[in-house]
Amino acid sequence: MVVKVAIGAGHGGFGATPGKRTPDGEYEWDFNNKVVLAAIKYLKQYQGVEIMRLDDPSGKTDVPLSTRTNKANTWGADIYVSCHHNANTGVWGDWTGTETFYYVGSAKGKKLAQLIHAKVLKAYGLRDRGIKRGNHLYVIKNTKMPAVLIEGGFMDSTIDIKKLRDDKVLDAAGKAIAEGVAEYFGLKKKMGGQSKPSKPSKSSTKSSKGSSTKWTGQILRKGDSGPIVRSMQNMLISKGFSLPKFGADGHFGDETERAVRAAQRATGIPVDGIAGPQTYRALRNYSGSSFRFRHWNGSVIRNGERGKHVKELQDRLLALGYKLPKYGADGVMGSETANAVRKFQRDAGIKVDGIPGPETKKSLEGRG
Template identity: 55%
Template sequence: MKKVAWSAGHGINTAGKRSPTGEREWSFNNKVVIAGMAFLAKYDGVQQLRVDDSSGKTDIPLVNRTNQANAWKADIYVSSHHNAIGNEWGNHSGVETFVMEPASNNPLSFKLANEIHPKVVHAMQILDRGVKSANFHELRETNMPSVLVEGGFMDSRTDSIKMRDDKFLKAQGEAIAKGIVDYFELKIKPIKPDPIEEEVTMLERAIVIGSLIDYPAAEILSIRLKAPIYPRHAITGKVAVELIVVGGSVNGLIADKLTNLSGSNRFETAANVAKYKI
């Protein structure tokens, strides 16, 4: 079981962490993390933990976040952020992904970053500023491979257009999750049939004949009940809620209700069919 710790950077009211028009960085980060966790939940063998306050009301201290991830024994740590240079709009742009410096001392973090980063660049469709190293707390104080993704600049005239579009933030979150999938070589969960759909498509009743000699009697019943006729050898598994057997035994048949109209001969069987009522 692989454990993935997620952190949406800051809180909704963290001072300074906003665009020139007051858009909150945490709001962007939160949407990315929600999308990433939802996408990753489709895969087998993964547990996920969110170490920030999912309401955004509290900016959980970084030391608490990294301590929680360490205590949980996370296998990787992913922090979602969005960048800014100042309080004025500019033409700068791009995605950059950080690992603890020097990158050469953190090969697994570097591997994780290189799985995630190009996918995020493709999702956001903005400049690629590359994988970099830095001495950030979330990278330094975690005991597992860790990356910090800056998904664009809040004070960029170009990046902010993408960041205001939830489709791009969702794509960014899914891109991070796809990088995690590739890093761990995860397999998608098998799709289970919807039990409600199964009940809807299941036949209400069907008629089973032991041999062609029983067909004339079964045909009369089929017309009356508007139910299909199956030769016994063609039945595998459950095909109807009720199986009505016209000739032969019910042994080995699967249904919620088994009705046996078989007689000792075809004449007795025909008589049982004539007397049968739903």
């Protein structure tokens, strides 16, 4: 099997693209280029890979996006990878994080994004901004193959710039892309004329008592992926901690972390969003909630509303670990209670609006 990988560094260097630089004047393309060079280097270690670079390798011109996508489409690329680094205001700030875009509606695109994002996230070591809808992005929208666009970090971040200026980090990011592509296609690595299967992701090989696919308490955290993560997600779902957006997809992202935190709150163990032996034991012994509201019938509680039913809601939120530091359970529906409701709704995987109603009541009764 031969797979065709189209890859490019976003924009151009040497002032070829207006803007697209750090507050100190470093060009985004310079960072992007180092990641692409590393990705190509490591992709060449696998059997059956053809690579087309879509940007100008010299950085002296900014190849038009239409030219890039047309080349990839005409060549018949199997996947398209675009490497970028983000910017916010253009002046230094403390925003941070790595994110990956894909075409929502493409199952293959989503899978590619998940595999690459999980590995790239570890390489940069920055906050997980998640995989996101990229249907509006030209290279995502106008390619005929699964495509991803990676924003490794913020060029105008006092946090992220330390990573971007570290060539070892950018090399690791390129390697992460190559490993994600290899896992996506199931590529075999070249090795002295012989080949061996590319190593599965680290999280899928974590094991205790010899199991590599069933979760029995192995430590899992955001960014991990593989069958063992899917096993953990299935346990969460079976215990009533829903994953409405992505389900048991084998990727430990924001939604799974929220569900883990909700499970930890419900079972009364320390809340850190990391699934390990204590979380496993707590989930295994968890049989759901016997709690029922006495005064609140599930009717919508509006801002400014008062009464026993509001205090009962507040008491329930406090019992589950959602703080009301200023007013506590005072029986008044205010902004502090609404914020706690939003946090609970987000953890429960239901509509987040800060307004308690029937769905929120049902979820509150189904926790711990």
